[in-house]
Amino acid sequence: MIRIGVVGAGVIGQLRAQTIHQHPQTELVGVADPDIDRARSAVATSGGQAFSEWEQLLKCDGLEAIVVSSPVQFHEEAVIGALQAGLHVLCEKPLANSVEACRRMLAAARESGQILAVGFNHRYYPAVSYVRSVIAEGRIGTLDHLRVFGGHDGLANFRADWQYQGALSGGGAMMDVGIHMTDLAYHLLGDITEVYGISSGRVWNVPGSEDNAMALFKSSSGVSAIYQATWTEWKGYRFWIEAYGDRGMVRGYYAPMFNLLVTSDRPGGRRKRMMKFYPEIILREKLKSWTSTALQSFQEELKDLLRLIAGNQDVVLADGIAGLRAVEVAHAVYQSTQEGQPIQIRDPF
Numbered sequence: 001m002i003r004i005g006v007v008g009a010g011v012i013g014q015l016r017a018q019t020i021h022q023h024p025q026t027e028l029v030g031v032a033d034p035d036i037d038r039a040r041s042a043v044a045t046s047g048g049q050a051f052s053e054w055e056q057l058l059k060c061d062g063l064e065a066i067v068v069s070s071p072v073q074f075h076e077e078a079v080i081g082a083l084q085a086g087l088h089v090l091c092e093k094p095l096a097n098s099v100e101a102c103r104r105m106l107a108a109a110r111e112s113g114q115i116l117a118v119g120f121n122h123r124y125y126p127a128v129s130y131v132r133s134v135i136a137e138g139r140i141g142t143l144d145h146l147r148v149f150g151g152h153d154g155l156a157n158f159r160a161d162w163q164y165q166g167a168l169s170g171g172g173a174m175m176d177v178g179i180h181m182t183d184l185a186y187h188l189l190g191d192i193t194e195v196y197g198i199s200s201g202r203v204w205n206v207p208g209s210e211d212n213a214m215a216l217f218k219s220s221s222g223v224s225a226i227y228q229a230t231w232t233e234w235k236g237y238r239f240w241i242e243a244y245g246d247r248g249m250v251r252g253y254y255a256p257m258f259n260l261l262v263t264s265d266r267p268g269g270r271r272k273r274m275m276k277f278y279p280e281i282i283l284r285e286k287l288k289s290w291t292s293t294a295l296q297s298f299q300e301e302l303k304d305l306l307r308l309i310a311g312n313q314d315v316v317l318a319d320g321i322a323g324l325r326a327v328e329v330a331h332a333v334y335q336s337t338q339e340g341q342p343i344q345i346r347d348p349f
């Protein structure tokens with residue numbers, strides 16, 4: 001049994017606690033939240049303890065790992081505290097609200113030798129896994145470029161101020177829905193080495209929080225991506241990732257979840273078109289909301305964390321460097337907007 005705790009018992013923390021309690025090889029030791037009622041509700045059926053401070057949780061006997069799902073501005077203290085206490089950590093996205101904080105967290109992970117993983121759970125969405133396997137199997141030929149998009153219709157989507165105020169969250173659309181899309185580009189392309197982009201905040205006018213960002217990413221593999229993160233997607237929440245090769249293209253879309261695959265035997269040749277739908281997910285979300293899909297992805301993420309703890313490196317789970325990169329890319333877009341230049345991203349260490 002791996003004994004795991006959760007820091008932060010809001011919407012995501014409750015799901016994380018449930019995931020740990022339900023997995024046969026993990027035990028939910030406790031949950032910490034300054035709102036003790038939330039912590040109590042997260043352990044109500046698991047037998048774990050409720051704490052009002054994360055420091056108390058870290059003192060639990062035999063604790064091996066924690067999941068950090070507090071507001072972004074509080075990630076760093078709990079992540080570094082846990083790493084220094086010799087625990088593994090899975091931290092929600094974005095890893096932190098500044099590049100410097102991410103670097104400090106990575107340094108603490110290196111020093112402790114413990115795992116620092118980041119909750120980029122969209123990697124586990126079936127439509128995204130499908131895109132990844134189509135590329136890997138060469139079904140669209142040689143990969144040429146990606147198009148990634150993530151958006152929703154802005155401020156009505158937030159339940160708390162920290163979720164959209166740049167001073168707390170670290171930024172706007174790019175640090176919110178866009179952070180997953182940056183990570184998916186990184187996940188599929190490899191390291192992002194150069195960024196050219198424009199961010200703007202003319203619609204919602206929240207200081208420090210862009211409502212739109214458009215950018216070009218160059219990767220170490222030479223393949224590029226075109227990216228948009230937005231809070232002015234008036235049609236509502238959606239994201240997609242499209243990969244274009246010299247023999248076709250594949251699209252992973254959410255919500256609703258589906259894939260489109262177009263293939264041909266040569267550039268411009270006769271096209272074969274295939275759609276893949278996920279009716280069970282669409283139906284389940286109608287009954288139980290989007291959180292049921294997030295829950296499934298958290299279950300996959302937890303399995304990967306257990307594999308990593310057991311020494312198996314063959315996982316989809318995002319590591320601390322992926323967490324740092326996603327924040328760095330957002331900051332590179334801010335810098336590029338000010339300077340009108342492409343920005344190089346330096347080695348993580």
Ligand SMILES: NC(=O)c1ccc[n+]([C@@H]2O[C@H](COP(=O)([O-])OP(=O)(O)OC[C@H]3O[C@@H](n4cnc5c(N)ncnc54)[C@H](O)[C@@H]3O)[C@@H](O)[C@H]2O)c1
Nearest residue numbers: 007008009010011012013033035069070071072074092093
């Ligand atoms: N992976 C995803 O798809 C996804 C989706 C939404 C949010 N998130 C991330 O999950 C995290 C939590 O988001 P949420 O939507 O559950 O937020 P929330 O506002 O619902 O919950 C946050 C909880 O943290 C508690 N808290 C406040 N200060 C704390 C501290 N210092 N230590 C511990 N807990 C503290 C609050 O009392 C609250 O219960 C954030 O990092 C957010 O970016 C991830």
